[in-house]
Amino acid sequence: MLLGAQRFDSTLGSVVRGIACEGPIAIITAGWREREDEDGELRAHLECETVNLNLYQRASDVWRRDPELRQAHRAKQTTLRHKQDFYRIRLEYELEANHVIRQRRAPPEILAEEEAASLAAVRILDAYHLDQIRQLHEKFEAEVGLATRPVVAEHREQLAEQLAGCKGIAIAGGHVASMLNRMRLFGLRELIDDQAIFAWSGGGMVASDRVVLFHDSPPQGPGASEVLDAGLGLVSDIVMLPHPETRLRLDDAARVSLLARRFDPAACLALFAGAHVHVHDGAVVGASTVERLATDGSHTPFEVAS
């Protein structure tokens, strides 16, 4: 279950009870980082037995007890930052080229062809970046023997035990890179069995198969959306766009179109506060207060295909 922002009008409790998930529910608040354990309000919404997986604190324990791994992880993070930085540089030029082409006056067929080629270049760059990041993670995990390192294995074992007793997992929003790092460190994807997933905001982004960072009106720069990393892949072919009220300019058809075409055939979904998308066995079976961005620049309420 993918949800819209929960801070002001939480729908989490009613959604959990709506599918008769009685708990216990594992909580992931690693995106809150140092505030990971300030989960009282969240527990109150859930109204059932809960257990915080404490991924952020567990990672701190790993870094403390396995300095060699910490060092290797830091080195990987530095490489990731460089990769993201260079990707961003190239991306901004590609997007600028696309913008310029769209402003040009030319015979329609030439314009369409060149604009399509420009967009294809952006898609190739996105895919290249995603692949580079995937290779980096794989190389790191193989080189350090991540799964078999004693401290990591110890935590993974504890997490497996905690999750085995849970009927659901609630993934809160927050810092998506922090969240992803911790989930990857503890191999969380492999530990998830048939629990119901409730993920909102950044948590929903991380649950999808591709994390796209976005903001149409930042105080600096053009607001170029960028691919960060692969997500857990709990849902596929959906680009999660929470907080559209403040982050998206849905009235800007050119931006909407570009985003939708860039990630097509994945569905770019704007999840407003109170929204939910119900995914079962990989297929969307229900949705509410969700807008799908269309390749023609429009956006329409997201409806389940019959």
Added chain:
Amino acid sequence: MTTQLRALLASAGEDIREQLDAWVKARSFPLVEGKSATFVWRGEADEVRLRHFIFGLETSQPLERIDGTDLWHLEVEIPPRSRVEYKFEVRRGDHNKWIRDPLNPHLARDPFGANSVLQGAGYEIPDWTRHDPKARPGTLEALTIASEAFGQPRHCKVYLPARFRRTRRYPLLVVHDGSDYLNYAGMKIVLDNLIERLEIPPLIAVFADSPDRLHDYANDERHARFVTEELAPRISSALPILDTPASRCLMGASFGGVAALSTAVRYPNYWGRLLLQSGSFAFTDIGHQHHRGALFDPVVRFMNAFREAPTAVSERVFVSCGVYESLIYENRSLVPLLDETGMQVRFVEARDGHNWENWRDRTREGLSWLFRGPLMMIYE
């Protein structure tokens, strides 16, 4: 004459005074219609003139009186989204008086007082400067430091961001004329909002005041020592501050801008971020004579020396200035000099004057460039 006023006069009967009363009461002034603005003043006088504060342009223009009434008016062109400060000069016999526009509630405040301000079509007070009930508020706490440099206490207010934690480390922003920035530029609300919107990272700000700013801020060695060797270490010892130049910023407007730059020059590469708003960067280059008065003498000496041999003293410098200010020339000409040193420099102009609202309206652009916020990474 404005279209509305013209229409009113054309249709006015013998009770024109009453109709004018009703017309004035139903409107806010100056009356802005697209690119034109009509100033209105009512009262008995021999002459009424508009005195605006746009540097370099003719400042004195007469208002015309409508016969048989006490209504004076003047129509001028006004660029969209601009803000122009003005007063009315009212002459009665030999007596001249400059007054603020009694029909206009909008004021532009500066370190020396306030003027009425005309807001061009499309100007809106930015929403991020207004109180947002959804924004988690930070806290302000008074702090007095017994300064050895000055031999007397200095008063500050320390801003801690919402959800402050001692286990995290924060950038430090030191703001000159701190109380004025809080009172007239709404800086606490601005910080609360920008942090809430993730446009800047949570930071600790010190709003520092001076009892004698015109001397302390004019390249006074004691001030630079106080800020760098007393205030910053005191804050760092009491609060979790990031210990890198990139995490330390000096901010100031007008003479406060001089204080920020001259402190950075005295302590190169300690303050890695500078936010300079309408800095009073007066210089002469040729000779030493200037028209700005004796208080500017140390400023001119400092700026002449800095302009003679500019060096990189910081990493990033954000400079803003209003195009209607007399200081626009000094600020514009400083930018290439800063740029040549290798520092990263961003310069922003606005159709505005030397006032707190101008400085308030530029803070988002400046702070978010100096301290990049985590808005692309955090989705709560």
